[in-house]
Amino acid sequence: MDQFYLENVARYHKLVNALDATPKPRVSTGEAGPSMVVSTRIRPLAEDESFPSAIFPRSTQQNVVDVHELYNHPSGIPILKSSDYEVDRLFTPESTTEQIYTNLVADLVPFAWNGGIGTLFAYGQTGSGKTFTVSRLERLVAETLTNGTLEGGKEISMTIIDLAGNAAFDLLNERKPVSLLEDASGVTQMVGVNEHKVHNKQEMADLIELATSFRRTAPTFKNDASSRSHAICRIRIQDPASNSDGLLYLIDLAGSESARDVAAHGADRMRETREINISLSVLKDCIRGKAEADALALSGRRKMPYIPFRQSALTRVLKHVFDPAGTRPCKTVVIACVNPSLADVGPSKNTLRFAEMLRVLVPVGEKDLDMEALVNWTNARVREWIVENSGSPPILPNVLAPRESGVQLLNLSSTEFEYRCQKCPGVKSAHARALRLKFWQLHNDSLQTGEASKELAVAPSAS
Numbered sequence: 349m350d351q352f353y354l355e356n357v358a359r360y361h362k363l364v365n366a367l368d369a370t371p372k373p374r375v376s377t378g379e380a381g382p383s384m385v386v387s388t389r390i391r392p393l394a395e396d397e398s399f400p401s402a403i404f405p406r407s408t409q410q411n412v413v414d415v416h417e418l419y420n421h422p423s424g425i426p427i428l429k430s431s432d433y434e435v436d437r438l439f440t441p442e443s444t445t446e447q448i449y450t451n452l453v454a455d456l457v458p459f460a461w462n463g464g465i466g467t468l469f470a471y472g473q474t475g476s477g478k479t480f481t482v483s484r485l486e487r488l489v490a491e492t493l494t495n496g497t498l499e500g501g502k503e504i505s506m507t508i509i510d511l512a513g514n515a516a517f518d519l520l521n522e523r524k525p526v527s528l529l530e531d532a533s534g535v536t537q538m539v540g541v542n543e544h545k546v547h548n549k550q551e552m553a554d555l556i557e558l559a560t561s562f563r564r565t566a567p568t569f570k571n572d573a574s575s576r577s578h579a580i581c582r583i584r585i586q587d588p589a590s591n592s593d594g595l596l597y598l599i600d601l602a603g604s605e606s607a608r609d610v611a612a613h614g615a616d617r618m619r620e621t622r623e624i625n626i627s628l629s630v631l632k633d634c635i636r637g638k639a640e641a642d643a644l645a646l647s648g649r650r651k652m653p654y655i656p657f658r659q660s661a662l663t664r665v666l667k668h669v670f671d672p673a674g675t676r677p678c679k680t681v682v683i684a685c686v687n688p689s690l691a692d693v694g695p696s697k698n699t700l701r702f703a704e705m706l707r708v709l710v711p712v713g714e715k716d717l718d719m720e721a722l723v724n725w726t727n728a729r730v731r732e733w734i735v736e737n738s739g740s741p742p743i744l745p746n747v748l749a750p751r752e753s754g755v756q757l758l759n760l761s762s763t764e765f766e767y768r769c770q771k772c773p774g775v776k777s778a779h780a781r782a783l784r785l786k787f788w789q790l791h792n793d794s795l796q797t798g799e800a801s802k803e804l805a806v807a808p809s810a811s
């Protein structure tokens with residue numbers, strides 16, 4: 349195939365140049381949900397690359413790429429086959445990792461700092477730029493966590509493991525084996541892993557460097573030092589005062605390889621590739637299931653999709669993220685990495701298809717602006733909003749203020765918020781939609797009646 353492409357480079361350019369510059373626009377049926385962003389990074393072509401680029405960011409439509417491949421038509425005259433794909437954010441070969449960090453990843457850091465679970469996955473064919481992207485993002489995350497811009501004294505610790513099939517190894521302890529065991533509450537624990545306390549950017553960078561040196565690689569058809577395992581970097585951010593924690597997972601997935609690329613491998617490598625592809629397939633079902641669950645919850649529906657997180661070691665380790673019974677707020681970011689070379693057009697299309705399949709679109713209108721704001725707002729901002737919007741007479745600022753009124757907002761997620769109040773012991777949770785309903789009721793001065801006002805009415809100052 350490569351030979352066919354090489355022989356027809358001139359024809360390929362001619363056919364691509366003759367294409368309509370304003371293709372039929374893709375019609376979106378919705379927009380990204382609040383807790384999940386799927387992006388694509390197109391890496392630059394290598395300088396010694398002999399094939400042209402086959403992936404073209406569409407100039408007339410944001411976040412859409414056109415893929416043009418050359419097809420060996422039975423008539424003997426090669427023709428062009430085109431397809432297009434849409435993601436939530438698109439990063440072109442000119443985009444820097446710093447831009448990706450700012451536009452896509454930076455939000456995860458304060459989110460985890462405040463008790464949420466932020467997860468980043470880099471997915472793509474071998475040689476598409478996953479390790480390049482994740483290793484730089486890890487350093488940028490380390491910078492933000494330690495430069496003093498985030499409020500409050502927290503303790504940060506890091507764990508980096510490498511997962512191949514069901515076997516896990518500690519990359520910060522000379523690849524010592526780690527057992528993945530389920531505890532009594534069903535949480536998968538990494539038994540035998542070292543969790544390193546870190547205090548500054550340099551310590552974090554040194555650990556990232558150390559983990560890289562212990563990562564298992566092997567030459568593949570596409571990459572001389574291909575990562576044949578999933579590398580999971582877990583950053584735990586602990587609040588010593590409340591003993592609660594937030595988690596950040598930065599995951600460099602093993603490269604997927606197509607059947608054509610593995611044809612030359614021995615039986616072991618074939619098995620390894622099959623295991624990688626199965627775990628990636630389970631991951632896809634889990635990410636999509638989770639995004640569907642969030643979208644359903646957003647629209648107030650209770651029925652939850654099945655999330656098969658027990659089917660692979662990777663998703664068992666990430667139980668916090670995927671367990672439908674989990675109550676912790678989560679945000680997930682996926683970077684689907686592609687090599688634009690015409691020689692890689694098949695696997696790149698698979699990656700883009702995978703990215704599209706992960707997207708769960710929320711119909712425009714169900715995701716209103718207040719809801720989006722809620723997901724990102726701090727508790728202080730929520731209180732401010734209530735004061736600004738509670739109509740006349742205004743609801744007193746201390747209705748949801750901590751301590752003074754006895755009601756304290758704890759966690760906000762896309763679907764739920766948690767609060768504690770003096771009169772009802774323990775942490776309670778309510779659906780974010782109900783919170784929004786409360787806001788509307790407050791706004792309409794109808795606090796005294798209705799199901800949704802009951803919980804607020806427990807605040808001394810609201811009664």
Ligand SMILES: Nc1ncnc2c1ncn2[C@@H]1O[C@H](COP(=O)(O)OP(=O)(O)OP(=O)(O)O)[C@@H](O)[C@H]1O
Nearest residue numbers: 391392474475476477478479480571574575602603
């Ligand atoms: N955005 C980029 N800019 C410049 N070079 C890049 C970029 N992305 C990747 N590369 C280069 O491409 C090559 C392959 O990248 P990388 O090792 O990150 O791929 P990978 O997807 O992690 O592969 P594998 O799954 O096989 O480990 C490396 O030489 C890397 O330096």
